[in-house]
Amino acid sequence: MTELTGLTIAEARAKLKAREITSAELTDAYLAAIDAANPTFNAYVAVTHDKARDMAKASDTKLAKGEAGALEGIPLGIKDLFATEGVHTQACSHVLDGFKPRYESTVTSNLWADGAVMLGKLNMDEFAMGSSNETSYYGPVVNPWRRQRTETAVTPSIHMGEGGFVSAGSVARQVKALDNMRLVPGGSSGGSAAAVSAFLCAGATATDTGGSIRQPAAFTGTVGIKPTYGRVSRWGTVAFASSLDQAGPIARDVRDAAIMLKSMASVDAKDTTSVDIPVPDYEAAIGRSIKGMKVGIPKEYRVDGMPEEIETLWQKGIAWLKDAGAEIVDISLPHTKYALPAYYIVAPAEASSNLARYDGVRYGLRVPGKDVIDMYEKTRAAGFGREVKRRIMIGTYVLSAGYYDAYYLQAQKVRNLIKRDFEKVFADGIDVILTPATPSAAFGIADEDMANDPVKMYLNDIFTVTVNMAGLPGIAVPAGLDANGLPLGLQLIGKPFDEETLFQTGHVIEQAAGRFTPEKWW
C-alpha cells in the first residue's frame, strides 16, 4: 500500500478535485501495485494498462476544467462477468475462450460516464458459481488475510554476572506470527474482494446471486452490498440465475460502497426488470442517527455448529446498535432453513437455461465433432468446469418432464413463503434485520471437506441466500476478528429499495467496529 493506493474513494475524490493529486498518478500507483502483487493473489485475469492510462488522462483534463463526474479519475476493478467492449469478458470460464464483447454493460457504462478508470478484469468463480473462487478457469484467488498464530520465540542469551560468572541460557517469549497457509477470499466475487482488500483497486464491481458479494466481503474485511432486485441493470452482465442475480460494489468502507452504488444503479430500458424508481443519494444517509430504529434479530439465524465467536460478534453488533439508540426486537423468519435447498433448485434451473447459449456456435470455444450435436456436447464438456456442469445437470433434471412439479414448482412456492416471512416482519414495523454474514471465517484453499462435499461448500451462503430469494437488499460490514485474526462480518437486511437504511446502519457498525486491514506480507 502506497500513500496513494491507501486512499479511500472519498479521500481520493477530494484530493483529485483539489488538484493535490492527478488521476494519472493514482492510476499508475495502482498499476504498479497490481504488477507487483498480482502474481501472488491472482486477483486480476486481465490488466488494461493502456486503457487505464488513457482514461486517467481524460479524467485529468475534465478535472482541470472543473467538469468532474461523481467518480472522476477513480481507478476501479471490474468483475469478469461484466461485458467490457473489446476487453476480456469470460465469466472466468473456458467456454468463453477469447470472447471480447462489442458492447459495454449498463453498469460499466454508468461508471465510465461518471469518470471512473478501468484497471482490468477481476477473477471470480466460473459463471459466479462457487463460494471460494476455486472454480475459476484461471485458478484460485489468494486472500490477503492470513491466520495469526502465537509462537514461542526462543532467543539465546548470555548473562555476564558479578565477579565474571557467565550464565548461558535462553529467553522464551510469545510472539504473533502469520501462518503461511493460503486462504480463499470467498466467492464468487473473490477477485473483487481480494483486490479491494489488498489495495489493488479503489473499489470493485461484483455480483451476488446467493451471497457472492457479501460472503467474500466478510472474508476480506471489506464492505459489500447486494441491492434490491431491479435496482441495478443486468444488461450486459453474464447471466447465471436471472431472477436472483444483482450487481453491487465491494469497497473499503461504507461510504465508498454508497458512492459506487449511486453510479452503478440506474433505470434502464434495456433490462425489463430494472425498476422505474430514481436512484437516491446514498451517501447522504451516512451519519444519520438510528435513534428509534427497530432492528430485528431473527432467531432462525442461530444455527447448529455455528462457532461461538460468530454468536459473540452478533451480540456485539446488537450492543452497538442499541448504544446508538436503536430498539432491538426478537423476530422469527420461520422458513429460513428452506432457503438454501430452494435456492439449489431455482438457481441451477435458471442456470441450465441461461447457459444453453454456450454451444460453440456464436462465441467462445468450439471443439469439433462428427456432427452438430457431437460438436455441442464436446464443446460444453471441454468448456465448462465441474461445478458448472454439476449445476447445469441439476437444473436440467429438476426441469425435466415428470420432475418439474416435485422440484421446481415446490421450490418456487417455498420461495414465496420465504418472501412472506420478511414481508410480515417489515409490516410489523421492523426497519432493518441484523444477522451474521457467514457461518465461519475464511477457510484454506483446497479445503478437503469442502472439496469432497458440494453441500458443505453451499452452506457458506446459509445467511445470505434468503436475501436473494426474497429480492431484498443486504450489506456485509466487517465487525471484528476471530481468534486467528481473520475478519468476520455482520449482515444487515433491508426493505425493498431501502438501501439508504443499510448504509445508515452499516456506518454505525463501522464506527463502532473500526476498519480492518490485513498485515502486509506480500
Next chain:
Amino acid sequence: MSVDIATVKRVARLARIAVDDADAERMTGELNAILGFVEQLNEVDVTGVEPMVSVTPMAMKKRQDGVTDGGKAADIVANAPATAENFFLVPKVVE
C-alpha cells in the same frame, strides 16, 4: 428421489454435455448428495401457496414496437469460431 447412472447419462444428453462412464458415475454421487439435501423441501406445507413468478411485484415494461437497434451483423458474428459472409458456420445438419 435419487438418480442412477442411466438417468445421469440421459440428463447429460438433454444438457448437451458429453460424459464418459467415469464422469457419469462421479456425477451420480454428487447429484444424489444435492438431491438428498433439497429433499427437505417436501416437509413444507405449501397448500394454497402460489409459485413465485416475480420477486418484486411489477408489470413488465413495454415499449413502442419499433426498430431501435440493428445493422450490426459484423459485430454479431465477430466472436464466432467459424463464419462466412456474416453467417455462423456449423457442421452440416442436412444431408
